[in-house]
Amino acid sequence: MKRILQAVKESRLHTKLLSTYIFLLAVTILVLSFSDYQLSRRTVLEMAKKDVFTIVKKNNEILDAKFSRIREMIYGFTEDADFYDAFSHLHPANRTEVLTADLRIKGILDKYFAQSQDLYSVQVATSYFIFGTASSANSEHAKNFIPMQGFSDTEISRIARRGSGKTEWVPTYDFAEMYRVPYLKDMDYDYKYLFSAVSMIQGTYFKGTFRAYSDMQDKPILILNFKDSLFSGVFAGSIPVSGSTYFVVDGTGRVVSHPDRSLLAKPIDLPALQELMNTKNGVRMLDIGGKKQVVAFSRSEITGWLSLAVIPPGELLEPVIRQYVRNLIVSVGLITLLFISLSFFLSRTITLPLRNMIRAFVNTGEGRFDTRFEETGSYEFKVLMKKYNDMNENIRKLIQENYETHIREQEAEIKALNLQLDPHFMYNTLNMVSLMSLEKGESEISEVVVSLSNMLKHMVKTEAAVVRFKDDLTYLEGYVTIMSKRFEGAIRVEYEIDPGMLEDEVPKFFLQPIVENAFVHGFKRLKKDGVLRISCYENGDRRVFRIEDNGSGMDNAKRVDLLQGERHVGLSNVNRRIRILYGEPYGLTIESAPGEGTAVSVTLPLSGRLGGTA
Structure with a gap:
């Protein structure tokens, strides 16, 4: 050093x-x-x-909507009069009656649950029979797997009976353990892990408009079984961060859903679980496995289960x-x-003058006078430079002339640049006028200026003959806004636009002349209550764009003159352009009568969507 x-x-x-x-x-x-x-x-x-929390909360709302719908189906089934009627004449000891009731109950189950793609199976369990074992409810997934013997002694049966008719949600469990089927314990089968919704059927239902009561000694239990895929289908791809884990636990910390199937139905060590349950929604930094993790959580209002997304902070920050x-x-x-x-x-501004001064004196001694100093620096430097500059006056004049020439060239270049008017300068100027109008409280002027800016952008945007209808509609809305201000609220404009047609190809500016004709001629004498309706829809193999007004209308001769005459360039021009682009069957039609308003329809063929920006 x-x-x-x-x-x-x-x-x-x-x-x-x-x-x-x-x-x-x-x-x-x-x-x-x-x-x-x-x-x-x-x-x-x-x-x-915040983003992760928003995703978790939205996903939880989706799950709650699914669970709420399932709960509504359960309520509907448990109050179904046909179901109680099937049980009211049933003798459990009569095998034929039981099997007949099974077929009838299958149909009732289908009525309520067949449309739900989230269900794995639906069954009604009693001490003597499991109804719906071959139910076609959601038949793609229906399984005949709940053992008939010993169901009353299972934990799932006890949970249902404790609920006394309420819908109870049973967290994910091992099927072999729940139903005590030891030979399935070490096998990998489709329904190894399930979670369920159960409800004990109490016996009250609506018969007509009156509530009835059925005294059932053996109260059946409705069982709806779900696979973990109900959760994974909602969670999949929602948090595309490497190292993240999205899972669900119940109030005791037992895993309901997890990407690692080996953890299903097992307790998980989660710090501050009770605090998270009480808080319901939020995001925390928790120490999990000795590492700080971002944990976003949201508790279900239906099941009470907690959805959690655990993400290493480093993975969130790595791209940044x-x-x-x-x-x-x-x-x-x-x-x-x-x-x-x-x-x-x-540095050269200090050392270079000294070097130049040395060289200058050498040049002067040798009779060369092509070097000149600016009189800067200390007094001593100025004295020396002045004496030197006095001997090189002609050189100074030449340098001055070159300097002035350079300045004139720069001024000419600046003027040339100023003459290159970029359209963006015009847009920025209009936006500035809009902001100034807003600052002065002139919102209507601002709205008109913004509409004009949007129209100008569309006018210079492309020279193509066809554009996206969405872009042409933006231009038309700007024009309508300006013209509406001109009529000072005397005209109400209504839009009925099919969103599916916004990406269609249409001729550029094909509706503006029609709308202009309505404002200039149709509403010419109208003082109030004017209505202009702009709509579009598909009709068979055609697209129809319709402009209707309740203005002064016109007679048949005027209609013919508008479409074919030389004096009315706007509408006849649009009609000719459409027929050139699409053929003779398409174009404009006018419906009108004096004093009854005017309706102009533009028909175009169905077309594909534009691939890029028009």
Whole structure:
């Protein structure tokens, strides 16, 4: 280090200045970069936490909507008069009656549950028979798997009876353990893990408009079984962050849904589980497995289960850090290059005059007078430079002339640039006028200026003959806004637009002349209660765009003149353009009568969507 300092001390003035600038630059960049990184890290992490929480909450709302729908189907089934009628004449000891009732109950189950794609199977269990074992409810997944013997002694039966008619949600369980089927314990089968909704049928139902009661000694239990795919179908791809885990637990911490199937129906060690359950929704930084993790959670209002997304903070920040490092390297490189260039320039402003002065005196001694000094620096330098400049007056005049010529060239270049009017200058100017109008409370002027800006953008955007209907509609809406302001609220404009037609190809500006004709001629004498309706729809193999007004209307001769006459360029031009583009069957038709308004219909063939921006 001592040797380096000694070398710098003995170096040239230019080297000392350059070293000082580089050192100050490095210190400044390091301090500012560290501060900016910390701020960016905190900001990005907070934004990412909010985004993850929003995703988890929305997914939980989707699940609750599914569960709510299932609960409604359960309520409907448990109050079905046909179901109670099937049980009222049933003798459990009569096998024929039981099988007949089974067929009838299958049909009732289908009526309520066949349309639900979330159900795995639906059955009604009693102490003597499991009804619906071959139910076609959601037949793609229906399974005949609940054992008939010993169902009353299972935990799922006890849960249903404790509910006394309420819908109870049974967290994911091992089928072999729940129904005590040991030979399935080590097998991998389709319904190894299930979660269920159960409800004990109490016996009250509606018969006509009156509530009736059926005294059933053996109260049946409705069982709806679901696979974990109900959750995974909602969660799939919702948080595309490497290392993230999306799972569901019940109030005791037992896993209801998890990407790792080996964890299903097992308790999981989750810090502050009770606090999360009580909070219901939110996002926390928790220590899980010795590592800080971002945990977004939301509790179901239906089942009471907790949906959680666990994400390592580093995975959220990694893309940002990579981008930040790349930007930092580029920025540091550019700033370093700039500062080094600046240091060279500043150092040379001090050392170069001395060198130039030495060379100038040598040149003067040798009779060369092609060097000139600006009179700057200390008094001594000025005296020497003045004497030198006095001997080179002619050179000074030449330099002055070159300088003035250079200035004139710059002025000419600036004028040339000013004449290159970019359309964006016009848009920016209109936007500025709009903002100024808003600041002065002139909202109507601002609205008109914005509409004009949008129209101008569309006019210069493309020279294509056809555009997207969405873009042409934007232009038309701007025109309608301006014309509506002109009539000072006397006209109400209604839009009935088929969203599926917004990406269709249409001739550019094909509706504006029709709307203009309605404003200029149809509403010419109208003072109030004017209505202009703009609609579009598909009719068979055609698209129909219809402009209707309740203006003054016209007679048949006027209608013919509008479409074929030479004096009315707008509508006849649109009609000719459509027929050139699409053929004779398509074009404009006018329905009108004096005093009864006018309806102009434009028919176009069905077309494909534009692949890019028109």
